[in-house]
Amino acid sequence: MPQTVPVPNAIVLENVVKTFKKTSRRKEFTTLKSELVRLLTFQKERHEPAHTIPALTGVDLVIPRGKTVAIVGRNGSGKSTLLKLITGIYSATSGKLEVNGRISALLELGAGFHPDFTGRENILINGIILGMSRAELKDRIEAIIEFAELGDFIDEPVRTYSSGMFMRLAFAVATHVDPDILIIDEILSVGDEHFQRKSQEKMNEFRRSGRTIVLVTHSLSTVESWCDAAVWIDGGKVRMYGEPRDIIAEYRRAIAAAEAEATKTGHSALSMPGLALPGTNQVDTPDVSGVKLTAVRLRSGEGEPPEVFAPSGPLQVMLDWAAPRPIDVEVTVDVLGGDGRLVFSASHAAGELSGTGTLQLRLARLGLGEGTWEVVAAVKAKGLPPGPPVRVGLKVGPDGTAAGLLRPELTWVRSDE
């Protein structure tokens, strides 16, 4: 029966296990002869646990079509192995793996580039290596050249390129493959500021057109600002899968816990590559923290809050809190940039709170430039661990006469001689 309904899931993994054979064994050698005999008799290979390294120990993962999913985890946790399995470069030791759609992997930029060939020639070869057909390449080569912004260098041998030019060309080819599923391994920071913005835009285009993206990255701000979901791989398993925000918070907490353990005992999971991080205590229940933020609202003066705030207008951050019993509370409000950088942080000892109520932080003048910012509010009772932060987006509109991150109060003075 012909299937007319598109498969909803781009990638489905069921209990996928991957073990690597140790290639350097002591006192025991695979010889050419023994291997030949094994081959010719078509014997199955023996997998002895002592000679294998487990990379993934049972991964269950479903990545829905059209979603951008980040894979986070520390070095050696199995992220890249997972990507290579999805891409089909490695084959799973056991388990089921299903990939629906044309897949393109940007695991390394410029795979198969030949230094003696010109940029144009390398586009043709690299494009075919990445799975484009000759006709597709013919259609897209001009777009690729234009995107790479190499000018006359496109007809020079690649070995004469600066590393930035090389990466730009490679990135340009890779992103023009036009796959259903894009697999990216830590390559988003290519080129200078201008080119980075351009590649971000290209990625956004991918997302908007309903393509599935799976990326491995250590830039947690990218994960947060950019992905629909995040997977935390730890010790060869999926440790958490869900909202980027939750995953990042938990991941950071685990690393902090491991670091704390390291300072206490001198060793921790952090010093062992690939070892799982220690567990974290759940600290976000109101019973433990004593006080809780029930809502965070943004206002600009009287009336309904605007969709977009004016750079020079006022801002009120309204913090609705709930404290079951009287408790001394400290409040923190952070404003973060789109890249996760802290713009400013304001703390305040609110004194003893009890029941429910609202705290207000007033800014007479917002002073931020056009863009999307994030307000992160948290409350902490004295002597207790902090509660989970509440995050709210803050959109600031354009200002006709000024641009940039900040919008200070400006006065122009003219004094003619």
Added chain:
Amino acid sequence: MIRNLRELYQYRALLWALTLRELKARYRASVLGFLWTFLNPTLNMVVYVVVFGVINRTSIERYPFFLFCGLLPWIFFSTSVLGGTTSVSDRRDLLTKVRFPAQVLPATVVLTNLLNFLLSLPLLFLLGAAYGDWPTWHLVYLPLVLVLQVFFTLAVTYFLSALNVAFRDLQHVVANLVQMLFFLTPVLWTLDTIGDVERFGVTLTAAQARDVMTFGNPMAGIMNAWRDIFFLHRVPAWQPLAEVALLSLVLLWLASGVFERRREEFAELV
């Protein structure tokens, strides 16, 4: 084997692109460039002509032409096998980063050398013409012999390239084995020079010894066929070719089986 070849066909664009790249890269940045396609075998021939035609005078007529008829296909075979052995193990950059059927790599080497061989054929005809020897209708057998040699070469290359990933010792052994096979194959000499054998308690008549040399070595059968077509202008004997055909098919089936089985490990081992 069928799957192996079908995948190769599916990825023909990649195969072709890599082959062209190989051909272009080979002579890039050299002054004479593409002329080396002709110069290399010619210089090779000159060396052998000096050794066997001048110093150690051979009785074979038109020896340079005779030599060239065998040397060109031999170079096709030996460079394919030598280059093919390391074709997979040398391409970590591709194998660990991009997904594609790995047999494209050894096939690229064979195809590259095949094109080189075909491009150097005019030189052979030119040399023949210099001796007043023009190609005859026996050229119709050329495609047949060519296909057989391609299959045989491909099989050997698959086998060696797959094994060399795990056992790099192989690439050092292969060079010597190929050289040995070169002297066992009638490239510099003809089977007619073999006489009765009476050595190590084995007694063979000249005819028997020739059969052993022909049927024991597939390249001998192929080599004789080339010489029949280009030099002696006669229909190649079918028995050795039938043997090569059968052997090539069995070998290719085996080799693609081995290749298939090992393929999963390539990305991990290179």
